[in-house]
Amino acid sequence: MAHGPAKGLSRWLFTTNHKDIGTMYLWFSFLMFFLGGLFALVIRAELFQPGLQIVEPAFFNQMTTLHGLIMVFGAVMPAFVGLANWMLPMMIGAPDMALPRMNNWSFWILPFAFAALVSTLFMEGGAPDFGWTFYAPLSTTYAPPSVTLFIFSVHIMGASSIMGAINIIATILNMRAPGMTLMKMPLFVWTWLITAYLLIAxxxxxxxxxxMMLMDIHFGTSFFDAAGGGDPVLFQHIFWFFGHPEVYIMILPAFGIVSAIIPTFARKPLFGYSSMVYATASIAFLSFIVWAHHMFTVGMPLAGELIFMYATMLIAVPTGVKVFNWVTTMWRGAMTFETPMLFSIAFVILFTIGGFSGLMLAIAPADFQYHDTYFVVAHFHYVLVPGAIFSITAAVYYWLPKWCGRMYDEAMGRVHFWIAFIGLNVTFFPMHFSGLAGMPRRIPDYNPLWADWNMISSVGAFLFGAAQVLFLYIVIRTIIGGKKASDEVWEASHGLEWTVASPAPYHTFSTPPEVK
Amino acid sequence: MRFPLRTPIALCVLLFFVLSASISYASEWRLNMTEGVTAVSQEVFSLHMLIFWICCGIGVVVFGVMFVSMFLHRKSRGAVAANFHESTALEFVWTIIPLLILVGMAYPATTTLMKIYDTEDAEVDVLITGYQWKWKYDFPEQGVSFFSNMSTPKEQILGGAEKGEHYLLEVDEPLLIPVDKKVRFLVTAADVIHSWWVPDLAVKRDAIPGYINQAWTKVQEPGVFRGQCAELCGKDHGFMPIEVHAVSQDEFDQWIAAKQARAQEIAEAAKQTLSFDELYTQGEAIYANQCATCHQPNGEGVAGVFPAIAGSPIALGALDEHLSRVVKGLGAMPAFGEQLTPVELAAVVTFQRNAFGNNMGDIVQPIDIVNYKQGQ
Known part of the structure; x- marks a missing residue:
């Protein structure tokens, strides 16, 4: 039974091994993270001071669009799928994913999707320039020709995500080791199960x-063209019916990661396990009925505004439950602050700050002032960077020793954390101020009124970028020269993944473990 | 190695509180939302501050407990982990308390929202239309209509000249509204979605093709209020500011009268016959203002997005086709029929047919434009 991987390139091309595929997902997402980050730095360099210095407004719009698309679909989502591939089978005591060939396929179409997307930069008329939300008719009648390729690549990304989600559900529901009942599953498994349903939905x-955009552009329909009897607002309703669950897709697995890490370093079981499960499910349900809070200014009737405002405010309740549970898990623990714990604690604090600004944005009358300003940019970067990115970073530090059998350098990990933490806050905290002071988002130039905050943000952004280069260095150095890690890795580690050797053998749990 | 944790943590806590506290000094530092100049904008501001302080309160409690725990319950201090992991009572309490806070918050938010939505009994109506990348204002009852373009010179943007105080927030033709009157804004768009936002009035309404959205304001004191388009609308989204002047009823009436007289002049001017040189020179200036952002100053366009004027089959083809494209637009090309006067349209079409090596030799007179538009 025990045979190793194939040799050379074919190992990666034809692999059906969940660990190999997980590794490819993670490296791919790392690459996309740097590319999306590069685009962000172009934006921040242009906004360093008022006036147009570096790029043309048209190119600036291409940068904001590609930055958003690549970070959402290329960096965050594949990273979570990569973590799911690596960890879910090991956490539930399964030998592999349920559908290994589809697993290979769902990864390998991704590089083509993103190659197509990025290639639009070199097309006549340039890359998509209508923002990651691609509102019609700017993205249809008024779009550059590259929009067609953009649509094609979104289709491929979507197919990849759906296949990934089907695989995850099939694995979790069918392949748990004997005794691993649903309510015994680690929270990372639970949050991914719920996320996978969101993805399929x-x-x-x-x-x-x-x-529908493709039809409008090439086949003469008018779904979103008012001149043909269509409705531009319909686009936004459909987009955000996808888009709001989508932002939860990018945060629920993060909840699972943090719920694994905090108990380990507090040396105390997770507080309120079952309430965590129910809270996750409630958040997922609510995510389907709040979409129009992204559209408070489109002129919905009063009743519509109120319903979406109340539903949105409700999300604070289950989210609050989660935060309180994490804090109570820490309470009267015996904490140590290794790098994964540092990132997880920063996650709880900064995600909560992002939650606060989210609550503010839910108040519809106030949202008329916040909407489409840098306050919103600050809000969603506070939930996505310390939320998704920090949790992924924490997960890498936490499980890397299990993956490669080697320990990262703790001092360097902490240096990485502090540079990233400071860089993040210096970048995004001032955006609250520039936004409240009236700076709209997605503009390449601005009144000097907001110059100070923008300059600070730009400095922070380059600091944050530097921290990620350090991260890459730490990961590579760990893989090629880190100290040997023990099988448990962490003093208080808990769960099936820590019962296998470090590095995890190519095949694990060929015979299912017994869970008591 | 034990990494010195306490100092950076303390620094961050300090930073957070200094930053949060500094928000209350907002008006001088431009950190905070404007209180604005209307009853509604002040209500919105109070809502914003209320929810902000609620969040700060929750933050102090939650982060406070966290920091105490991080300080006391660390292994290096000899802490031994407890083993509790469940409490239905606690879960219940921290579900109910936030719920009550939210209900308390929802009440004032609802009443303010109802006021914002009450657009009845307006005394003045303004129709606002978003164009790429300018605003058009109509007073339907007074028969006044005009475009408002950004007036910041290119040199300031490109760094050749010092930036003025109202850099990117100034226009050639501001919108005037009378003080102490309920002014209703009817907001729509001619091409893509825009959003008309003036922070001091707390009015932000999306301008959407095919929709007429409503908003209103009642300004107490005269003043100048500036804003910007808030919805990404293409290349020059950052360059379509809004300038509203609230003035006395007298001043408003005079301004309306002047606008009406100007409209009369334009109608008269459309009857005159101009020489080729007059048309060409005027056309050149209009081209630079209106066409060059897309079709480029040299008429070469941008490959794949904006067609060239030089050698264009439209500019070198039948006049009717050319007029149709300019007056009615097509796809991404805006309809200039309402944006330019007949004289201006005649001038710019004459210019395009005779510049950049296009040697059609035609002359288009203002009356041709009037006739063309009537024929449609």
Missing amino acids: VMPVLAGVVT
Whole structure:
């Protein structure tokens, strides 16, 4: 039974091994993270001071669009799928994913999707320039020709996500070791199970909306063209029916990661396990009925505004439950602050700050002032960077020793954390101020009124970028020269993944473990 | 190695509180939302501050407990982990308390929202239309209509000249509204979605093709209020500011009268016959203002997006086709029929047919434009 991987390139091309595929997902997402980050730095360099210095407004719009698309679909989502591939089978005591060939396919179409997307930069008329939300008719009648390729690549990304989600659900529901009941599953498994259902529910909606765009652009329909009897606001409703669950897709697995890490370093079981599960499910349910809070200014009737405002405010309740549970898990623990714990604690604090600004944005009358300003940019970067990115970083530090059998350098990990933490806050905290002071988002130039905050943000952004280069160095150095890690890795590690050797053998749990 | 944790943590906590506290000094530092100049904008501001302080309160409690725990319950201090992991009572409490806070918050938010939505009984109506990348204002009752373009010179943007105080927030033709009157804004768009936002009035309404959205304001004191388009609308989204002047009823009436007289002049001017040189020179200036951002100053366009004027089959083809494209637009090309006067349209079409090596030799007179538009 025990045979190793194939040799050379074919190992990676034809692999059906969940660990190999997980590794490829993670490296791919790392690459996309740097590319999306590079685009962000172009934006921040242009905004360093008022006036147009570095790029043209048209190119600036291409940068904001590609930055958003690549970070969402290329960096965050594949990273979570990569973590799921690596960890889910090991956490539930399964030998592999349920559908290994589809697993290979769902990864390997991704590089083509993103190659197509990035290649639009070199097309006549340039890359998509209508923002990652691609509102019609700017993205249809008024779009550059590259929009067609953009639609194609979104279709491929969607197919990849749906296949990944099906695989995850099939694995979790069918392949748990004997005794691993649903309510014994680690929270990372739970949050991914719920995330996978969200993906299956909303990715087809995204595919639908881009297909309607394609029809409008090439086949003479008028779904979103008012001149033909269509409705530009319909686009936004469909987009956000996908888009709001989508932002939860990018945060629920993060909840799972943090719920694994905090108990380990507090040396105390997770507080309120079952309430965590129910809270996750509630958040997922609510995510389907709040979409129009992204559209408070489109002129919905009063009743519509109120319903979406109340539903949105409700999300604070289950989210609050989660935060309180994490804090109570830490309470009266015996904490140590290794790098994964540092990133997880920063996650709890900064994600909560992002939650606060989210609550503020939910108040519709106030949202008339916040909407489409840098306050919103600050809000969603506070939930996505310390939320998704920090949790992924924490997960890498936490499980890397299990993956490669070697320990990272703790001092360097902490240096990485502090540079990233300071860089992040210096970048995004001032955006609250520039936004409240009236700076709209997605503009390449601005009144000197907001110059100070923008300069600070730009400095922070380059600091944050530097921290990620250090991260890459730490990861590579760990893999090629880190100290040997023990099988448990962490003093208080808990769960099936820590019962296998470090590095995890190519095949694990060929015979299912018994869970008591 | 034990990494010195306490100092950076303390620094961050300090930073957070200094930053949060500094928000309350907002008006001088431009950190905070404007209180604005209307009753509604002040209500919105109070809502914003209320929810902000609620968040700060929750933050102090939650982060406070966290920091105490991080300080006391660390292994290096000899802490031994407890083993509790469940409490239905606690879960219940921290579900109910936030719920009550939210209900308390929802009440004032609802009443303010109802006021914002009450657009009845307006005394003045303004129709606002978003164009790429300018605003058009109509007073339907007074028969006044005009475009408002950004007036910041290119040199300031490209760094050749010092930036003025109202850099990117100034226009050639501001919108005037009378003080102490309920002014209703009817907001729509001619091409893509824009959003008309003036922070001091707390009015932000999306301008959407095919929709007429409503908003209103009642300004107490005269003043100048500036804003910007808030919805990404293409290349020059950052360059379509809004300038609203609230003035006395007298001043407003005079301004309306002047606008009406100007409209009369334009109608008269459309009857005159101009020489080729007059048309060409005027056309050149209009081209630079209106066409060059897309079709480029040299008429070469941008490959794949904006067609060239030089050698264009439209500019070198039948006049009717050319007029149709300019007056009615097509796809990404805006309809200039309402944006330019007949004289201006005649001038710019004459210019395009005779510049950049296009040697059609035609002359288009203002009356041709009037006739063309009537024929449609």
